[in-house]
Amino acid sequence: MTTAATALARTATATPRWRRSLGHLTTHVVVIILLIIWLIPTIGLLINSFRPSEAVQTSGWWTIIFQPSQVTLDNYAYVLAQSGLWQGFINSLFITIPATVIPIFVAAFAAYAFAWMQFPGRNLLFVVVVGLLVVPLQTTFVPVLQLFGKFGLNGQFIALWLAHTGYGLPFAVYLLRNYMSGLPREVFEAAAIDGASPATAFFRLAIPMSVPVLAALAIFQFLFVWNDLLVALVYIGAANPSNQPLTLVIANLVGSYGNGWWYLAAAAFISMAVPLAVFFSLQRYFVRGIVSGSVKG
Amino acid sequence: MDPRLGTALVVLIGIPAVLVGYIFLSEQVLRGVPERRRGRVRPWLWLAPMLGFLIVFLVYPTIGTFIDSLKDQLGTKFVGLANYSFVFSDPDTLGAIKNNVIWLVLLTALTVGLGLVIAVLVDRVRYESVAKSIIFMPLAISATAASVIWLFMFAYQPAGTPQDGTLNAMLAAVGVGPVPWLTVSDFSFNTILLVLVMAWTWTGFCMVIISSALKGISPELIEAARVDGASELQVFRRITLPLLMPTLFVVGTTMVITALKAFDIVYVMTNGNFDTQVIANAMIEQLFTNGDFGKGSALAIVLMIAIIPIMALNIRRFQAQEEMR
Numbered sequence: 036m037t038t039a040a041t042a043l044a045r046t047a048t049a050t051p052r053w054r055r056s057l058g059h060l061t062t063h064v065v066v067i068i069l070l071i072i073w074l075i076p077t078i079g080l081l082i083n084s085f086r087p088s089e090a091v092q093t094s095g096w097w098t099i100i101f102q103p104s105q106v107t108l109d110n111y112a113y114v115l116a117q118s119g120l121w122q123g124f125i126n127s128l129f130i131t132i133p134a135t136v137i138p139i140f141v142a143a144f145a146a147y148a149f150a151w152m153q154f155p156g157r158n159l160l161f162v163v164v165v166g167l168l169v170v171p172l173q174t175t176f177v178p179v180l181q182l183f184g185k186f187g188l189n190g191q192f193i194a195l196w197l198a199h200t201g202y203g204l205p206f207a208v209y210l211l212r213n214y215m216s217g218l219p220r221e222v223f224e225a226a227a228i229d230g231a232s233p234a235t236a237f238f239r240l241a242i243p244m245s246v247p248v249l250a251a252l253a254i255f256q257f258l259f260v261w262n263d264l265l266v267a268l269v270y271i272g273a274a275n276p277s278n279q280p281l282t283l284v285i286a287n288l289v290g291s292y293g294n295g296w297w298y299l300a301a302a303a304f305i306s307m308a309v310p311l312a313v314f315f316s317l318q319r320y321f322v323r324g325i326v327s328g329s330v331k332g
Numbered sequence: 333m334d335p336r337l338g339t340a341l342v343v344l345i346g347i348p349a350v351l352v353g354y355i356f357l358s359e360q361v362l363r364g365v366p367e368r369r370r371g372r373v374r375p376w377l378w379l380a381p382m383l384g385f386l387i388v389f390l391v392y393p394t395i396g397t398f399i400d401s402l403k404d405q406l407g408t409k410f411v412g413l414a415n416y417s418f419v420f421s422d423p424d425t426l427g428a429i430k431n432n433v434i435w436l437v438l439l440t441a442l443t444v445g446l447g448l449v450i451a452v453l454v455d456r457v458r459y460e461s462v463a464k465s466i467i468f469m470p471l472a473i474s475a476t477a478a479s480v481i482w483l484f485m486f487a488y489q490p491a492g493t494p495q496d497g498t499l500n501a502m503l504a505a506v507g508v509g510p511v512p513w514l515t516v517s518d519f520s521f522n523t524i525l526l527v528l529v530m531a532w533t534w535t536g537f538c539m540v541i542i543s544s545a546l547k548g549i550s551p552e553l554i555e556a557a558r559v560d561g562a563s564e565l566q567v568f569r570r571i572t573l574p575l576l577m578p579t580l581f582v583v584g585t586t587m588v589i590t591a592l593k594a595f596d597i598v599y600v601m602t603n604g605n606f607d608t609q610v611i612a613n614a615m616i617e618q619l620f621t622n623g624d625f626g627k628g629s630a631l632a633i634v635l636m637i638a639i640i641p642i643m644a645l646n647i648r649r650f651q652a653q654e655e656m657r
Contacts, residue, residue, distance in 0.1 A: 058564070059456070066453050070466050076532070077470075079498050080481045094494055095501045096484075129339055133347050138385075140351040145382035154375040164382070167390050169643040171593055173615055173632040175389060177625050178396030182388070192339070196347075201389020204382055233374065234359045238352075262474035264596045268616070282476040286600050289480065303480040307473045314472035318465065321472070322540055 084110055084300035091297035110301035120302055122277065123284035127261055127309075129192055130280050134199035134260040135253055141200060142207035143249070147237050149208070150216035151223060161212065167205040175202075176269050183270060190275030198270055199260050207252055214248040215241055251323040258310055258321075281306040354381065394636075401629035405622075415630035425631065428609040431523045435591040435610065438524065442531040444584050447538025448576070451546055452568070454539075464543065468536035475533065475596030482529045483601060486513035515606050522606045526597050534590060538583045545579035546572070578649070585646045592638055611635050 082096040085106045090098075099105060114120045148154075149161050179198060180189065188194040218241065226236045242249070264282040271278050279287075285302050314321055358377040362370050404411045419425045454463045470478060487497030491509050495501040500510040514522050549572060557567050595612035602608045604617065611631055618628035 062453050062456050066450075066457055066463060069450060069453075070463055073467055073470070073532070075498065076481045076485050080484055083484060091496065093496070095496050095498065097498075097501070125336060129336075129343055132343050136347055137351065140348070141381040141385060144355065144378045148375045148378035152371075152375040152378065154372065157375075160379075164386065165647060167386060168647060169636070169640045170390050170394050171632070171635050171639055173593075173612055174397050174636045175393035176397075176619065176632070177400055177629055178393035179389060182393075197385070198389060201385040204385055205390070208382060232359055233378075234355050237355065258472065262476075264474065264476050264599070265612075265616075268599075269619075272620070282474050285476050285480065289483070289600050290603075299480050300484065303477040307477050310472040310474070311469070314469060315465075322468070 123281040127280040133196040138200040138203040146211035149212040194270040250320045428614040439591040440587040451543040470533045479600035
């Protein structure tokens with residue numbers, strides 16, 4: 036008799052309990068199988084990124100168990116030196132930071148006006164702004180592309196800063212206005228009586244009190260832009276290869292399949308480093324940002 | 333000097349300074365306005381940057397795209413609804429629409445279904461937070477990186493040679509011949525594979541939201557049902573599931589929109605070949621490969637019309653949820 040069977044036999048008198056523990060066992064088995072399925076693709080890629088190119092071409096990543104001495108950093112050294120990946124990494128930072136900062140400031144100004152200033156048509160205008168959430172990015176490409184063309188902005192970082200700001204605003208305004216209008220009224224009234232201007236009240240009171248929602252929004256927008264392929268493809272694309280972000284560089288590497296696609300593993304991990312660092316260090320804000328930001332176009 | 337240093341300065345100092353400066357400058361401007369009018373002018377100064385961006389990047393382009401969709405390839409003359417009749421008659425775009433329907437049904441069912449199952453299961457184990465992190469993690473990385481990850485899973489070598497793709501090696505271990513994943517054109521097989529990659533990414537999203545709704549169900553209610561002799565399955569079907577329905581609806585509509593807009597994974601993994609075309613990729617092809625702005629614009633408008641009703645439902649639900657807080 037196996038040990039598991041003995042354990043079951045021992046608790047057999049208390050039927051509900053052994054049934055429950057059998058149920059628990061099934062739960063554990065199912066959960067662990069699912070976790071393994073979820074992890075294997077990433078682990079396979081991670082291991083392949085540390086294997087020499089000849090090995091990646093001739094055998095699977097799991098053979099590393101039999102040849103642990105194979106581990107090498109050559110792929111990382113190669114992609115960073117050769118394929119414009121390092122430049123892509125810098126470009127991604129140059130694109131992503133302003134494309135996160137600008138929409139958050141602009142949205143915060145507008146959200147503050149919507150929440151704490153009186154003006155005719157306030158509610159109607161807010162509904163129109165939120166209604167713009169239905170516009171998919173695809174609907175804007177041709178006219179914006181032509182507009183950028185007139186000003187010679189295609190292929191420049193500023194094209195992506197401006198476009199991502201426009202695309203990110205409806206959602207950012209929506210979320211920030213809902214949060215700011217929930218802040219305590221007394222605080223703003225007291226500040227006004229003390230003679231603080233709206234600008235002072237905004238920077239000294241509204242912004243510090245909105246930090247949780249600002250953090251969630253910043254993380255969402257940062258990752259959205261960092262991981263974006265479509266918008267970069269349209270406005271940077273082939274117009275200016277030296278300004279391409281990481282996602283575009285990697286997509287091109289996939290396209291040029293034959294000549295060294297095993298370097299892709301290392302390239303993909305370099306692009307994942309920043310989002311994974313954000314994910315593991317700021318998980319709470321990250322989850323909130325992604326969850327509330329998912330309706331964005 | 334490295335020109336990148338200049339860009340870095342603009343990025344880190346210049347842009348925030350301009351933005352903060354705008355508000356203080358607008359307060360300076362307001363000093364010149366008679367005091368009783370200040371309150372009327374001020375909101376519009378605070379709203380102006382937002383209005384500018386929204387008009388230039390969303391309102392004007394949407395109108396422009398609609399007009400472009402009624403014009404010929406180069407936008408020189410009106411062609412009526414010709415581009416739309418192309419969209420609904422060309423085999424490539426019809427294939428894209430068919431595939432988008434497969435995406436919509438399969439992706440929504442898989443992510444919401446698996447998300448629900450995982451949320452319920454991890455609720456009963458002590459390593460819940462670790463398990464949730466693992467399932468949620470793919471959402472942090474780009475669809476481009478996810479595509480690379482899965483290209484290694486699907487890699488294929490001719491029969492008789494060692495298999496380096498994870499799935500084919502597993503099949504080889506049980507004596508099944510290698511499958512040329514992603515190049516089998518029958519039964520929309522390739523599209524289903526791409527949907528699986530997307531489901532791997534988005535299940536964590538559904539799980540997190542469903543899980544937080546699950547935590548909101550009062551434990552007394554569940555306990556009372558158990559005391560009355562309900563089995564675990566009955567508790568789930570009669571109590572948990574009905575209470576989760578509003579959440580499942582919100583998550584489901586979000587996934588429908590995600591499926592309609594599917595692009596990155598298709599572009600990187602197959603570029604629409606082997607019967608995997610989708611509307612978003614067909615549109616990019618019209619714009620950049622064929623240089624046909626009319627047909628590309630028509631595809632974009634079709635996409636928007638498909639999204640509007642679902643997004644409207646979603647916003648209304650989201651609004652109701654926010655008000656309940």
